[in-house]
Amino acid sequence: MAGIIEASLLCWAVDGHNSTAWINAIATAATIQWCALLLALGGIPATLGIVLRWAAAGWRSCRTRSSDKTTAEWWNEVLWTPPKPTEAVDPDEASWVEAYNVPDAGNVIKARNGERVQAICLSGGGVRSACIAMGVMQEFSKEDPIKPGAGVHEKFGDRAKLIDTVDYVISVSGGGYTAGARLLATQDTEKKPLVSERFEEGSPELDHFRRGSSYIADSPGELVYALAVVFKNLLASITILFTLPALLGWVFGYLLSRPAFSFAQIIPVLNPNVNDAFVHEHPDYLMCLTDHPASWIAVAVFAGLAAFLTSIAMGIEMFLWEKRSERAKLWVQRFAVGSAVFAALVLIVVIGLPTLMRLCSSLSAHATHNQGDAAAAVSGLVGLNYLAAITAMAWKKRTTMSGEAKELALWKRLLPPGVIAMILVVVTLAVLLVAWLVILGCFAAGVFRSLTAGGLEGGPGHTPFSALWPWGLVAAIAWISSVDVASISLNPFYRYRLGQTFAVRRKRVSGVWRAEAYDRNEYTWLPDFGSVPAGGPKFIFAASAPISGKHKPAPGLNAVSYVMSHDFIGGPELGWLRAPQLHDQSPPRIKRDLTVLTAVAASGAAFASAMGRQQKGFEKLLAVSGARLGTWLPNPNFVANLAASKKGACLDPKDNERPWPKSLPCIRGAGYYYRELIGLNYPDARLVQVTDGGHYENLGLVEALRRRSRLIFCIDGGGDAPPFASGLADAMRLAEYELGVTIDFDYFAKFPLAELTPGSGDKFEETDAFYGLNSRLAKRTVAVGLITYPSAAPDLGHGPHERQGLLIFAKAVLCKEFPQWLLTYAASSDVFPHDPTSDQWFNEGQFAAYTQLGRIMGQQVRECIHDLQKDSTL
Numbered sequence: 001m002a003g004i005i006e007a008s009l010l011c012w013a014v015d016g017h018n019s020t021a022w023i024n025a026i027a028t029a030a031t032i033q034w035c036a037l038l039l040a041l042g043g044i045p046a047t048l049g050i051v052l053r054w055a056a057a058g059w060r061s062c063r064t065r066s067s068d069k070t071t072a073e074w075w076n077e078v079l080w081t082p083p084k085p086t087e088a089v090d091p092d093e094a095s096w097v098e099a100y101n102v103p104d105a106g107n108v109i110k111a112r113n114g115e116r117v118q119a120i121c122l123s124g125g126g127v128r129s130a131c132i133a134m135g136v137m138q139e140f141s142k143e144d145p146i147k148p149g150a151g152v153h154e155k156f157g158d159r160a161k162l163i164d165t166v167d168y169v170i171s172v173s174g175g176g177y178t179a180g181a182r183l184l185a186t187q188d189t190e191k192k193p194l195v196s197e198r199f200e201e202g203s204p205e206l207d208h209f210r211r212g213s214s215y216i217a218d219s220p221g222e223l224v225y226a227l228a229v230v231f232k233n234l235l236a237s238i239t240i241l242f243t244l245p246a247l248l249g250w251v252f253g254y255l256l257s258r259p260a261f262s263f264a265q266i267i268p269v270l271n272p273n274v275n276d277a278f279v280h281e282h283p284d285y286l287m288c289l290t291d292h293p294a295s296w297i298a299v300a301v302f303a304g305l306a307a308f309l310t311s312i313a314m315g316i317e318m319f320l321w322e323k324r325s326e327r328a329k330l331w332v333q334r335f336a337v338g339s340a341v342f343a344a345l346v347l348i349v350v351i352g353l354p355t356l357m358r359l360c361s362s363l364s365a366h367a368t369h370n371q372g373d374a375a376a377a378v379s380g381l382v383g384l385n386y387l388a389a390i391t392a393m394a395w396k397k398r399t400t401m402s403g404e405a406k407e408l409a410l411w412k413r414l415l416p417p418g419v420i421a422m423i424l425v426v427v428t429l430a431v432l433l434v435a436w437l438v439i440l441g442c443f444a445a446g447v448f449r450s451l452t453a454g455g456l457e458g459g460p461g462h463t464p465f466s467a468l469w470p471w472g473l474v475a476a477i478a479w480i481s482s483v484d485v486a487s488i489s490l491n492p493f494y495r496y497r498l499g500q501t502f503a504v505r506r507k508r509v510s511g512v513w514r515a516e517a518y519d520r521n522e523y524t525w526l527p528d529f530g531s532v533p534a535g536g537p538k539f540i541f542a543a544s545a546p547i548s549g550k551h552k553p554a555p556g557l558n559a560v561s562y563v564m565s566h567d568f569i570g571g572p573e574l575g576w577l578r579a580p581q582l583h584d585q586s587p588p589r590i591k592r593d594l595t596v597l598t599a600v601a602a603s604g605a606a607f608a609s610a611m612g613r614q615q616k617g618f619e620k621l622l623a624v625s626g627a628r629l630g631t632w633l634p635n636p637n638f639v640a641n642l643a644a645s646k647k648g649a650c651l652d653p654k655d656n657e658r659p660w661p662k663s664l665p666c667i668r669g670a671g672y673y674y675r676e677l678i679g680l681n682y683p684d685a686r687l688v689q690v691t692d693g694g695h696y697e698n699l700g701l702v703e704a705l706r707r708r709s710r711l712i713f714c715i716d717g718g719g720d721a722p723p724f725a726s727g728l729a730d731a732m733r734l735a736e737y738e739l740g741v742t743i744d745f746d747y748f749a750k751f752p753l754a755e756l757t758p759g760s761g762d763k764f765e766e767t768d769a770f771y772g773l774n775s776r777l778a779k780r781t782v783a784v785g786l787i788t789y790p791s792a793a794p795d796l797g798h799g800p801h802e803r804q805g806l807l808i809f810a811k812a813v814l815c816k817e818f819p820q821w822l823l824t825y826a827a828s829s830d831v832f833p834h835d836p837t838s839d840q841w842f843n844e845g846q847f848a849a850y851t852q853l854g855r856i857m858g859q860q861v862r863e864c865i866h867d868l869q870k871d872s873t874l
Contacts, residue, residue, distance in 0.1 A: 074585040074663075075643045079636070080568060080576040093792035096740040101572045105707045106795040108167050108538075114797075115147050116710035116805055119168040120537070121700035122175025122717075123727065124604065124693060126837040127213060128850055129174030129717030130502075132812055134199065134209065135854020136715050136861070137163060137178060141196035143862050146711065146874060155535060161196040163537070168707060169195075170540045170700040172693035173604040174717065174837070180600040181209065181502035183532065183539045184524060188505060192534035198506065205504055208515035212501035213842040229493045233626030236488040240670045241624060241677070243476050245436045249443025252353060256444070257451040262287035264354035265295040269361045269448045274455045284457045288448075295350035302343035309336035357448060360441030432624065432677070484589055485673040489628040495601040496520060503597060524596040527580040530566025540565045541599035542703050544696035545574060545635075545688040546608075548681045557734075559696045562633075562688065563703060564599040572706070574688065575636030582634060587666040590687075593631050605629035606837065608676075608691040623676045630691035632668045638686045661686060694718075701731040701807075705741050708793055710805025711874070713861060717812050717854070719834045725756065725811060740790035743807055747786035751864060753809070755779035762816045770823050778813040782860045784868070785809060806873070808864055810857040818856060825849045 082101040109117055120140070122133040145152065145165035152165055163169075171179035185198035185205050199205045217223040255261045256268055267289055274289045309332050316329040486492075503518040518524065530539065545562040547553060553560055553573070561571035570576040583594050592598075607622050608630040622628060642660045644650045664686055672689075675681065681689055693700070704712045718727040735741040745753040754760060761777035764770045787805035789796055796803050812833040814826055825845060826832045833853055835846065842850075868874040 073646070074581075075639045075646075077581045078577050078585055079639045079643050080570075080578055081640075082576075090791065093740060093790060096738070096790060096792035097794070099572050099738050100706060100708070100792070100794055101576075102707055103568045103576050109708055109795045111149055112167075113150065114802075115149070117168075117708060118146065118166040118711045119170055119704040119707065119709035119713070120163070120166050121704050121712060121714040122169070122171040122179055123700065123715060124173025124175060124698045124837075125717045125719055126174040126604070126606070127177065127215065127840050127842050128719070128833075128835050128837065128846075130177035131213070131842070131847055131850035132717035132854035132857065133171075133175045133178040133715055134181075134206070135851040135856075136810065136858040137182065137854075138199065138201055139855055139858025139862060140713075141200065143865065146865065146869075156194065159194055159197070161194075163196050164194045166537045166713075168540055168704060168709065169537045170542055170703045171603065172542045172698055172700045173606065175700065175715070176541050176600045176603040176693075177498065177502050179539055179541070180498075180596055181205070181504070184503045184518065184529060184596060185505060186532045186534065186536075187529055189533055193506075194534055195532055195536050204506060204513050204515040208504050208517070209501060210844070210847055213844075213847040214840075215497050215501040216840045217497075218841075226493070226497075229490065230625075230627065233488055233490060233628075235626075236483070237624060237626035237673065240480060240483065240485070240673050241432075242436070242439050243480055244670070245440035246443045247476055249440045249445075250447055252440070253357070253444035253447030254451065256354070256357075257286070257288050257448050259287055259457070262290075263292050263295050263298075263350055264288065265293065265351045266291055266354050266358060268354040268357035269445050269452070270358075271449075271452055271455050278455060282456055286452050286455055286457060289452055289455060292350075295346075298350065299343050299347045302339045302346065306336045306339035306343060309333075309339060353444070356437060356441040357445040360438055361445040361449065363438070363442050363445075480670045482667060483670060484668050485670065485676075486593065486631045486668050487589070489626060489631070490607070491598075491601060491605065491629055491631050494605075494629050495597050498601055498604075499597050502600070523592065525583060526564060526566050526569075526594050526596060526599065527583050529596045530564075530579070530599075538565060540700075540703060541596075541603045542693035542696075542700050543599070543603045543605070543690050544693055545571070545690055546679075546681045546695070547573075547683050547688075548679055549683060551683040554737075557696070559691070561696055561703065561706075562690050563693075564602070569594075569633070570636040574683065575640045577634060577636045577639060585664075586634065587664055589667060590634065590664055593633060598631065601629065602631055602633070602690045603693045605631070605691040606694070608689070608695070623673075628676065630689055632672055632687040633690045634664055635683075635685055635688040637684055641684055697731050697734050698727045699731045701728075702735050702738070705735050705739055705787070705789075708789065708796055710787065712787070712805065712807045714807060714809045715854075715857065716810065717850075719837055720811075725753070728753075728809065728811075740792055742788045743785040744788070745783055745785040745809075748784040750867065751780075751782060751784035753783040753785070756781065756783055756811050756813055758813060761814075764816065770827060773814060773823065773827055776814050776826070777816050780815060780860055781810050781813055781857045782864045783809045783811075784864065806868070808861055810861050812850075812853055812857065815856075819852070822849060822852055822856075 080103050082098075120137075122136075123129055125132075140163040141161050143162035145160055145162055148160065148165040149167075152160055156164060169179050169182075182195050182199060186193050186195055199209070212218065217226045253268075256264060271289050274285065279285050279290065313329050313332040313336060316325050316332065320329075499520070500517050503524065504515040505518065507514055507516045509516075532539075541564045543562045543564065544559040546559045548558075552558065560573035562574065563569065563571060565579065567579050568576050569579050569582065579594065583591060586594065593602075606629060607627050638660075641650060641655055641658075642662070645656050645658065645660050648656045650656045668687065672687070675685075676689060697703075698718055699714055699716060701712065701714050704714075714728075716725070716727055720726045732743050735743065756778050758776045758778055759774070761779045763774045763777065785807040787807050789803040789805070791798075791803075793803065814823075814833065818826075826849075829835075829849075832849060835850075839846075865874060
């Protein structure tokens with residue numbers, strides 16, 4: 001339309017209407033025309049994306065014809081649909097009912113024939129929690145089963161112990177190290193060992209764990225390798241982050257130097273040779289080297305149109321009230337918003353971008369003539385990010401910044417913690433945006449200066465690197481399009497190091513039993529390695545998925561449950577996918593992440609760009625530096641929407657018309673990196689970011705309650721700051737609000753929660769060498785709570801006792817009755833038993849102390865079981 005108007009005005013001008021106003025009108029129409037074209041160029045990547053999506057669909061079609069497992073409508077094979085609520089469900093508890101949607105949980109309850117479903121929960125806390133969980137599990141491997149289900153004795157005989165007969169082993173983060181180790185150690189199809197028959201005291205598996213407890217790096221060579229991996233990921237992340245503005249700068253610099261796009265209100269880069277005399281002497285001067293005041297008129301046209309349409313909408317609202325007038329008002333408002341947006345875009349193109357180029361032109365010129373300084377600046381930026389990444393990962397005392405805490409105390413009093421975190425995120429993103437814009441402006445200014453050096457049309461101007469730059473542009477786009485952001489994060493390295501310590505199987509070598517680590521290239525697929533071949537508990541690795549947008553969880557939580565097991569992955573908020581079918585239907589790169597080791601690593605992905613309830617505000621720096629331990633996995637909600645749209649049954653009717661992609665992405669490209677950086681975690685995206693389970697709930701207790709377990713052994717090896725059990729408090733609060741479950745620790749007077757508080761235990765005499773430990777001593781490590789489920793919890797009976805259960809909670813605390821060597825170790829370490837989770841380099845003393853603490857906790861749990869059995873409570 002603008003082109004037609006421009007052509008018409010030119011015809012009138014040729015006929016003699018060549019006044020200044022007329023010329024400005026022609027220039028305005030031309031500016032609008034070429035601005036619209038420039039903005040339309042942004043549709044090229046979208047078109048390319050559609051073409052690639054069609055290509056992926058064609059590839060899937062070919063793969064379907066050549067494979068027995070892959071199907072065209074794969075979503076029907078993969079998706080698990082929850083049962084519809086019955087009419088008996090109280091509408092007031094509808095959200096609770098949905099939170100209990102877990103596949104196969106009802107069948108487990110029925111198989112128990114009225115007895116309690118049993119679960120073991122192993123908390124997060126890095127290698128500290130792994131050692132504690134290992135000690136506890138060793139004690140559970142000695143305890144007899146508690147009312148085992150039907151057929152257990154016939155199947156296992158007298159071999160079965162408590163750990164073999166519980167229904168679930170639910171782990172989070174560091175607890176998953178031990179759970180995954182136990183699970184993978186049973187993958188012997190010939191001997192078919194039970195879970196209790198591996199990692200015993202004195203076993204080769206435990207010795208292997210002890211030797212590798214400093215699993216990140218236990219030698220100078222491995223430390224150098226680990227630092228090199230961090231540096232490599234940093235370079236890759238910075239390349240992805242700043243390649244896009246460099247590419248855009250090349251394009252914008254080239255276009256703004258062309259005659260058709262010479263509409264900048266100010267000259268983007270001044271040419272000292274071009275002045276009024278030069279323009280007068282050379283009619284073929286470059287138009288882009290002069291100001292174009294008419295560009296303001298192009299902005300004013302659409303700004304005025306937006307104001308005019310807004311006035312019309314206000315008039316409709318003031319004088320009309322019919323339904324038809326409301327629709328008319330909405331249409332007018334939409335056109336007003338569209339006009340305002342286009343005015344803003346024209347403003348950016350004709351004024352904002354040229355101004356940015358003018359500001360950055362001196363930097364660009366300085367970098368061109370002083371490459372050493374430019375290299376030093378880039379090296380400094382990389383080095384600073386590298387130092388920040390290493391510090392964030394290895395700093396042991398994040399919470400003991402006394403001086404800094406005092407300086408921030410005023411801000412903490414004035415602003416809520418959530419607001420402070422958001423301010424830090426905004427400041428971080430603002431700094432990154434400035435750097436991003438500077439690079440865009442410098443590249444655009446450099447290209448513009450080179451192309452306009454002669455000042456004349458067809459002059460000696462040239463682009464930097466002459467004919468090579470288009471090929472470089474194509475190569476950069478190809479690299480960004482093909483890179484997999486999950487592969488250049490720390491997740492593969494983290495997964496590998498975990499596997500070297502925790503993924504072992506027992507083998508006889510030269511007559512001696514050894515624990516041999518799984519080969520690095522052996523994939524521990526969830527459907528194949530995610531269950532115990534001989535039978536036993538179901539292993540569930542609890543992770544989390546950050547969600548943004550209108551469907552995000554409660555403020556401060558910012559993440560939902562996402563669990564992985566051998567048969568299902570997902571959660572009640574996002575939905576569920578069948579793991580075996582998903583494994584068959586997934587593209588290769590995603591399939592490589594559907595393994596037990598990935599489940600362990602993702603559940604323990606403590607460093608991520610989004611950290612749920614543990615959000616502190618510095619997470620975006622981790623994303624920039626490449627220090628990301630999480631990964632991107634299929635989103636069940638996307639699969640559900642895709643399946644529903646084929647039937648026209650989406651909850652939102654607009655989604656039925658939405659062009660949903662027909663496949664999962666083959667590559668988690670640079671777009672996913674930008675999503676992490678900006679925080680775009682859409683609930684209906686094809687993939688979701690999967691991070692540490694502690695970002696949702698650190699004990700795994702909520703997952704056990706979600707499965708209606710009525711006998712839960714919860715092992716808390718977290719690093720809660722004494723005297724508060726904040727991890728338990730978070731879990732209890734989450735369970736009450738999301739599931740309607742209450743837990744009462746005052747019901748069992750013999751095992752009160754207060755006796756786990758440091759300072760509540762029996763004291764040493766003043767003359768005793770351990771007198772200094774008195775303030776850290778608790779009475780015992782075990783407390784018992786009464787669980788009460790609401791009527792919304794399905795598959796449970798209606799009687800009060802059928803909706804009640806027991807929580808046996810064990811926490812890592814010090815007691816006077818501990819062995820002398822353990823008390824001696826505690827006296828020599830002010831932080832024991834709360835070594836920071838960031839310390840993943842355990843030495844022999846730490847390993848022994850925490851494993852022994854776990855054994856003592858397990859022994860006290862066993863004593864508690866016997867007491868409850870005597871009272872007929874169990």
